Amino acid sequence: MSNANPQGSGDAGWPEYLTGGGQGGHGAGAGSEAGSEAGSEAGSAGASAGDGASSAGGAGSSTGSADQPIGPGAPRRVIGTPPPAEARTMLPDHSHDGPAPPPRELPAEPDDPVRANKVELLVAACFILAMLAGFGFLVAYGTIGVGSIVKVQHSNWALGGTLGVTMLLLAIGATIWVRHLMPTVERTEERHPMKSDAKDIEAFKETFEEGADTSQFVKRPLVRRSLIAATIPLAVAPLFLLRDLGPLPGDSLDTTVWRKGLRLLIYGTGRPITPAEFSSPGSLVSVGPEGYLDDDDAMAKAAVIIIKFRPGQLYFTNENHPVPGKTVKNWTVDNIVAYSKVCTHLGCPAALYDQVNHHILCPCHQSTFDATQGARVTFGPATRPLPQLPIGVDSQGYLIATGPFNQPVGPSFWERG
Numbered sequence: 035m036s037n038a039n040p041q042g043s044g045d046a047g048w049p050e051y052l053t054g055g056g057q058g059g060h061g062a063g064a065g066s067e068a069g070s071e072a073g074s075e076a077g078s079a080g081a082s083a084g085d086g087a088s089s090a091g092g093a094g095s096s097t098g099s100a101d102q103p104i105g106p107g108a109p110r111r112v113i114g115t116p117p118p119a120e121a122r123t124m125l126p127d128h129s130h131d132g133p134a135p136p137p138r139e140l141p142a143e144p145d146d147p148v149r150a151n152k153v154e155l156l157v158a159a160c161f162i163l164a165m166l167a168g169f170g171f172l173v174a175y176g177t178i179g180v181g182s183i184v185k186v187q188h189s190n191w192a193l194g195g196t197l198g199v200t201m202l203l204l205a206i207g208a209t210i211w212v213r214h215l216m217p218t219v220e221r222t223e224e225r226h227p228m229k230s231d232a233k234d235i236e237a238f239k240e241t242f243e244e245g246a247d248t249s250q251f252v253k254r255p256l257v258r259r260s261l262i263a264a265t266i267p268l269a270v271a272p273l274f275l276l277r278d279l280g281p282l283p284g285d286s287l288d289t290t291v292w293r294k295g296l297r298l299l300i301y302g303t304g305r306p307i308t309p310a311e312f313s314s315p316g317s318l319v320s321v322g323p324e325g326y327l328d329d330d331d332a333m334a335k336a337a338v339i340i341i342k343f344r345p346g347q348l349y350f351t352n353e354n355h356p357v358p359g360k361t362v363k364n365w366t367v368d369n370i371v372a373y374s375k376v377c378t379h380l381g382c383p384a385a386l387y388d389q390v391n392h393h394i395l396c397p398c399h400q401s402t403f404d405a406t407q408g409a410r411v412t413f414g415p416a417t418r419p420l421p422q423l424p425i426g427v428d429s430q431g432y433l434i435a436t437g438p439f440n441q442p443v444g445p446s447f448w449e450r451g
């Protein structure tokens with residue numbers, strides 16, 4: 035015989051590279067041969083005739099069991115690994131030419147069919163509810179507009195809630211399915227060469243088909259179909275997202291609600307303000323247009339800051355339009371200047387004011403604007419000055435806008451540079 039595996043000598047399940055049987059060479063071989071021909075005692079004698087590596091074979095022969103091998107040179111099983119007799123592999127065993135391993139067995143049906151049927155209904159219920167929640171996501175996406183901050187909030191709640199419930203129910207259904215319908219079998223697999231040969235591929239195919247069979251996926255159409263149905267909304271959801279490509283914004287990004295005659299109301303109190311009340315140089319007040327202070331959408335673009343300067347501090351241009359590095363003189367009142375509060379980088383409220391250097395600071399990314407020079411950018415990622423709002427006083431002496439912003443407020447975009 036040429037079988038050098040110690041299994042033949044009673045060391046069941048231990049591969050040669052662990053026992054040293056292959057390296058034991060003639061000693062182990064002799065032991066195995068003798069063991070098969072004259073029984074375990076003769077095998078033990080054969081082992082004693084070999085070198086040191088053959089002692090494992092001798093020990094195996096003497097015990098004749100799959101228990102932990104004993105004796106010098108015997109491999110030690112690592113805690114947590116199954117004993118060799120219990121080890122199973124999904125691939126054919128190439129380590130010896132002995133008898134083929136027993137056919138793999140997985141229970142084709144659960145032990146308790148009645149309970150399995152109840153579990154099946156439970157799993158299907160989860161998947162169907164997941165499907166309904168998925169359709170709820172689509173309905174919420176299609177019906178809840180995003181034209182206002184409140185609507186966006188509601189949309190986020192609805193979309194997040196329905197999608198979360200969909201995922202949760204899918205997870206619950208799958209977990210119940212795996213834990214209560216599929217068989218629980220522990221399998222181990224030894225390392226093998228990366229490239230699979232034909233036998234391995236065939237074995238994998240068998241394993242896959244066996245697994246598909248025992249997972250009940252084929253046999254239980256209710257589970258299969260409800261799972262497929264549950265994933266339909268998720269599959270088509272990306273198509274609905276294409277709706278966000280429109281409609282085009284038109285001029286909504288270029289304009290605000292500011293127009294000639296609207297009073298500047300103090301943000302928070304809603305009071306109009308006169309130049310006399312705002313007489314302390316270095317002061318900064320946030321204001322909004324009359325009639326729009328409670329309109330979050332309008333205020334998102336129309337928020338304005340007014341700053342009072344001492345005479346001579348502002349760098350004026352007499353042109354009736356913005357000039358880089360200059361403040362438009364006839365858009366101010368008594369050295370009070372009004373700038374958009376919306377940062378031209380990414381739209382954060384820029385309302386931190388450095389009275390010493392007359393710098394308006396945006397807290398998000400530290401863009402800095404010089405308030406004395408037409409709010410030009412002196413530092414940071416913003417590329418445009420804060421737009422200046424033309425202001426004057428009305429017949430009652432309150433500050434008013436004398437026109438809209440003559441350039442878009444807020445972040446730059448591709449058409450704006």
Ligand code: FES
Nearest residue numbers: 377379380396399
């Ligand atoms: S948003 Fe103001 S610096 Fe970025």
